[in-house]
Amino acid sequence: xxxxxxxxxxxxxxxxxxxxxxxxxxxxxxxxxxxxxxxxxxxxxxxxxxxxxxxxxxxxxxxxxxxxxxxxxxxxxxxxxxxxxxxxxxxxxxxxxxxxxxxxxxxxxxxxxxxxxxxxxxxxxxxxxxxxxxxxxxxxxxxxxxxxxxxxxxxxxxxxxxxxxxxxxxxxxxxxxxxxxxxxxxxxxxxxxxxxxxxxxxxxxxxxxxxxxxxxxxxxxxxxxx
Amino acid sequence: xxxxxxxxxxxxxxxxxxxxxxxxxxxxxxxxxxxxxxxxxxxxxxxxxxxxxxxxxxxxxxxxxxxxxxxxxxxxxxxxxxxxxxxxxxxxxxxxxxxxxxxxxxxxxxxxxxxxxxxxxxxxxxxxxxxxxxxxxxxxxxxxxxxxxxxxxxxxxxxxxxxxxxxxxxxxxxxxxxxxxxxxxxxxxxxxxxxxxxxxxxxxxxxxxxxxxxxxxxxxxxxxxxxxxxxxxxxxxxxxxxxxxxxxxxxxx
Numbered sequence: 001x002x003x004x005x006x007x008x009x010x011x012x013x014x015x016x017x018x019x020x021x022x023x024x025x026x027x028x029x030x031x032x033x034x035x036x037x038x039x040x041x042x043x044x045x046x047x048x049x050x051x052x053x054x055x056x057x058x059x060x061x062x063x064x065x066x067x068x069x070x071x072x073x074x075x076x077x078x079x080x081x082x083x084x085x086x087x088x089x090x091x092x093x094x095x096x097x098x099x100x101x102x103x104x105x106x107x108x109x110x111x112x113x114x115x116x117x118x119x120x121x122x123x124x125x126x127x128x129x130x131x132x133x134x135x136x137x138x139x140x141x142x143x144x145x146x147x148x149x150x151x152x153x154x155x156x157x158x159x160x161x162x163x164x165x166x167x168x169x170x171x172x173x174x175x176x177x178x179x180x181x182x183x184x185x186x187x188x189x190x191x192x193x194x195x196x197x198x199x200x201x202x203x204x205x206x207x208x209x210x211x212x213x214x215x216x217x218x219x220x221x222x223x224x225x226x
Numbered sequence: 227x228x229x230x231x232x233x234x235x236x237x238x239x240x241x242x243x244x245x246x247x248x249x250x251x252x253x254x255x256x257x258x259x260x261x262x263x264x265x266x267x268x269x270x271x272x273x274x275x276x277x278x279x280x281x282x283x284x285x286x287x288x289x290x291x292x293x294x295x296x297x298x299x300x301x302x303x304x305x306x307x308x309x310x311x312x313x314x315x316x317x318x319x320x321x322x323x324x325x326x327x328x329x330x331x332x333x334x335x336x337x338x339x340x341x342x343x344x345x346x347x348x349x350x351x352x353x354x355x356x357x358x359x360x361x362x363x364x365x366x367x368x369x370x371x372x373x374x375x376x377x378x379x380x381x382x383x384x385x386x387x388x389x390x391x392x393x394x395x396x397x398x399x400x401x402x403x404x405x406x407x408x409x410x411x412x413x414x415x416x417x418x419x420x421x422x423x424x425x426x427x428x429x430x431x432x433x434x435x436x437x438x439x440x441x442x443x444x445x446x447x448x449x450x451x452x453x454x455x456x457x458x459x460x461x462x463x464x465x466x467x468x469x470x471x472x473x474x475x476x477x478x479x
Contacts, residue, residue: 120327126289127323128341128389129316138340142331 019177038106246295320395
């Protein structure tokens with residue numbers, strides 16, 4: 001029987017907390033940048049100009065399709081070879097790739113949220129003499145945001161989980177530090193278990209919240225349609 | 227072109243449209259349609275599903291853009307989709323489209339105060355007073371703070387009618403507004419429309435209930451494939467129809 005000894009984890013708690021801090025900082029930056037970028041892409045998808053629309057569609061399709069790990073490695077190792085002098089730090093690469101990946105998914109969620117607003121409600125705004133702008137502000141956006149929140153929260157959680165991939169380009173975040181320490185003191189079971197538990201504790205509330213949002217929104221919308 | 231038959235007694239028709247045409251990509255559509263209505267007149271549009279009644283209402287409301295034709299309100303021609311025409315909608319021309327629903331994220335009261343504040347520029351207090359008054363008429367006031375999804379289908383339809391009438395328009399474009407109402411409320415809403423016309427309002431209405439059409443309207447238009455096939459007083463059109471399609475339509479109703 002394996003003899004668990006979490007004392008090792010406790011011993012290295014300072015290094016782990018520092019790594020957790022990197023993970024948190026990384027994710028905050030990615031969530032903000034990815035969301036803003038997602039809104040811009042979603043707006044481009046609704047552009048009057050066909051070229052802008054198609055570029056936005058291409059962006060979404062490309063970055064939703066390429067595996068994020070491949071993109072990370074490509075950005076970190078290939079770009080410096082292809083473009084002379086373009087060597088980004090691991091941090092910059094991780095922020096850029098994770099933000100772009102999140103923005104592609106977020107753009108789709110935002111677009112779907114707006115498109116899901118029933119035409120009858122939009123025309124209700126116009127029927128009552130509201131301008132296009134007022135209809136957008138008072139009718140479309142409030143309903144669209146309600147549609148978007150549950151899938152966006154889910155996507156945020158997904159993005160946070162994916163952020164551990166930054167370890168492959170040596171961003172000193174949680175997984176990278178954990179791997180480092182586990183091999184140093186030869187205690188992989190304890191360290192990886194601690195890491196799994198840490199993510200569980202951090203993200204489970206969010207997961208539960210997103211499910212509750214989904215059911216509540218779902219019930220509300222269903223009863224509104226009957 | 228179908229003949230433009232004038233049924234106006236006054237000099238200036240209050241609502242008139244000439245040569246309105248709308249074609250969809252599939253070749254179907256409406257028009258050319260022309261008609262003149264005077265103040266206080268209630269005109270009902272009859273016709274089979276897909277004959278272009280709703281399209282005509284949507285064009286008159288400025289929701290859809292016609293390919294050709296003009297609309298005049300109180301003798302003034304309005305360029306379709308112009309800012310002036312946009313300004314009329316809601317305030318002067320009340321519109322209830324088919325299947326209209328209340329806004330689900332706003333309370334009953336807010337459903338009425340939003341256009342009052344945004345369109346008429348009333349203060350919050352004024353808007354709430356006026357909205358409450360209108361909700362009272364539709365017996366919705368006790369639930370004014372609730373969200374519309376707690377209401378029955380008929381109550382939601384009443385709320386949509388209230389949302390239109392609270393702006394006190396002078397013209398009404400109504401597309402099947404009694405479809406979800408029980409007989410009592412159908413009666414009351416019909417009464418409200420009649421009263422509206424008595425005070426000089428002009429109404430264009432779509433309804434498939436012929437007894438309602440007969441009682442409510444003083445001009446009936448029968449449409450086939452987007453154009454007017456027959457029109458006249460309700461007694462003339464409904465009791466002695468000339469067109470054989472119309473005869474079958476009435477027989478089936």
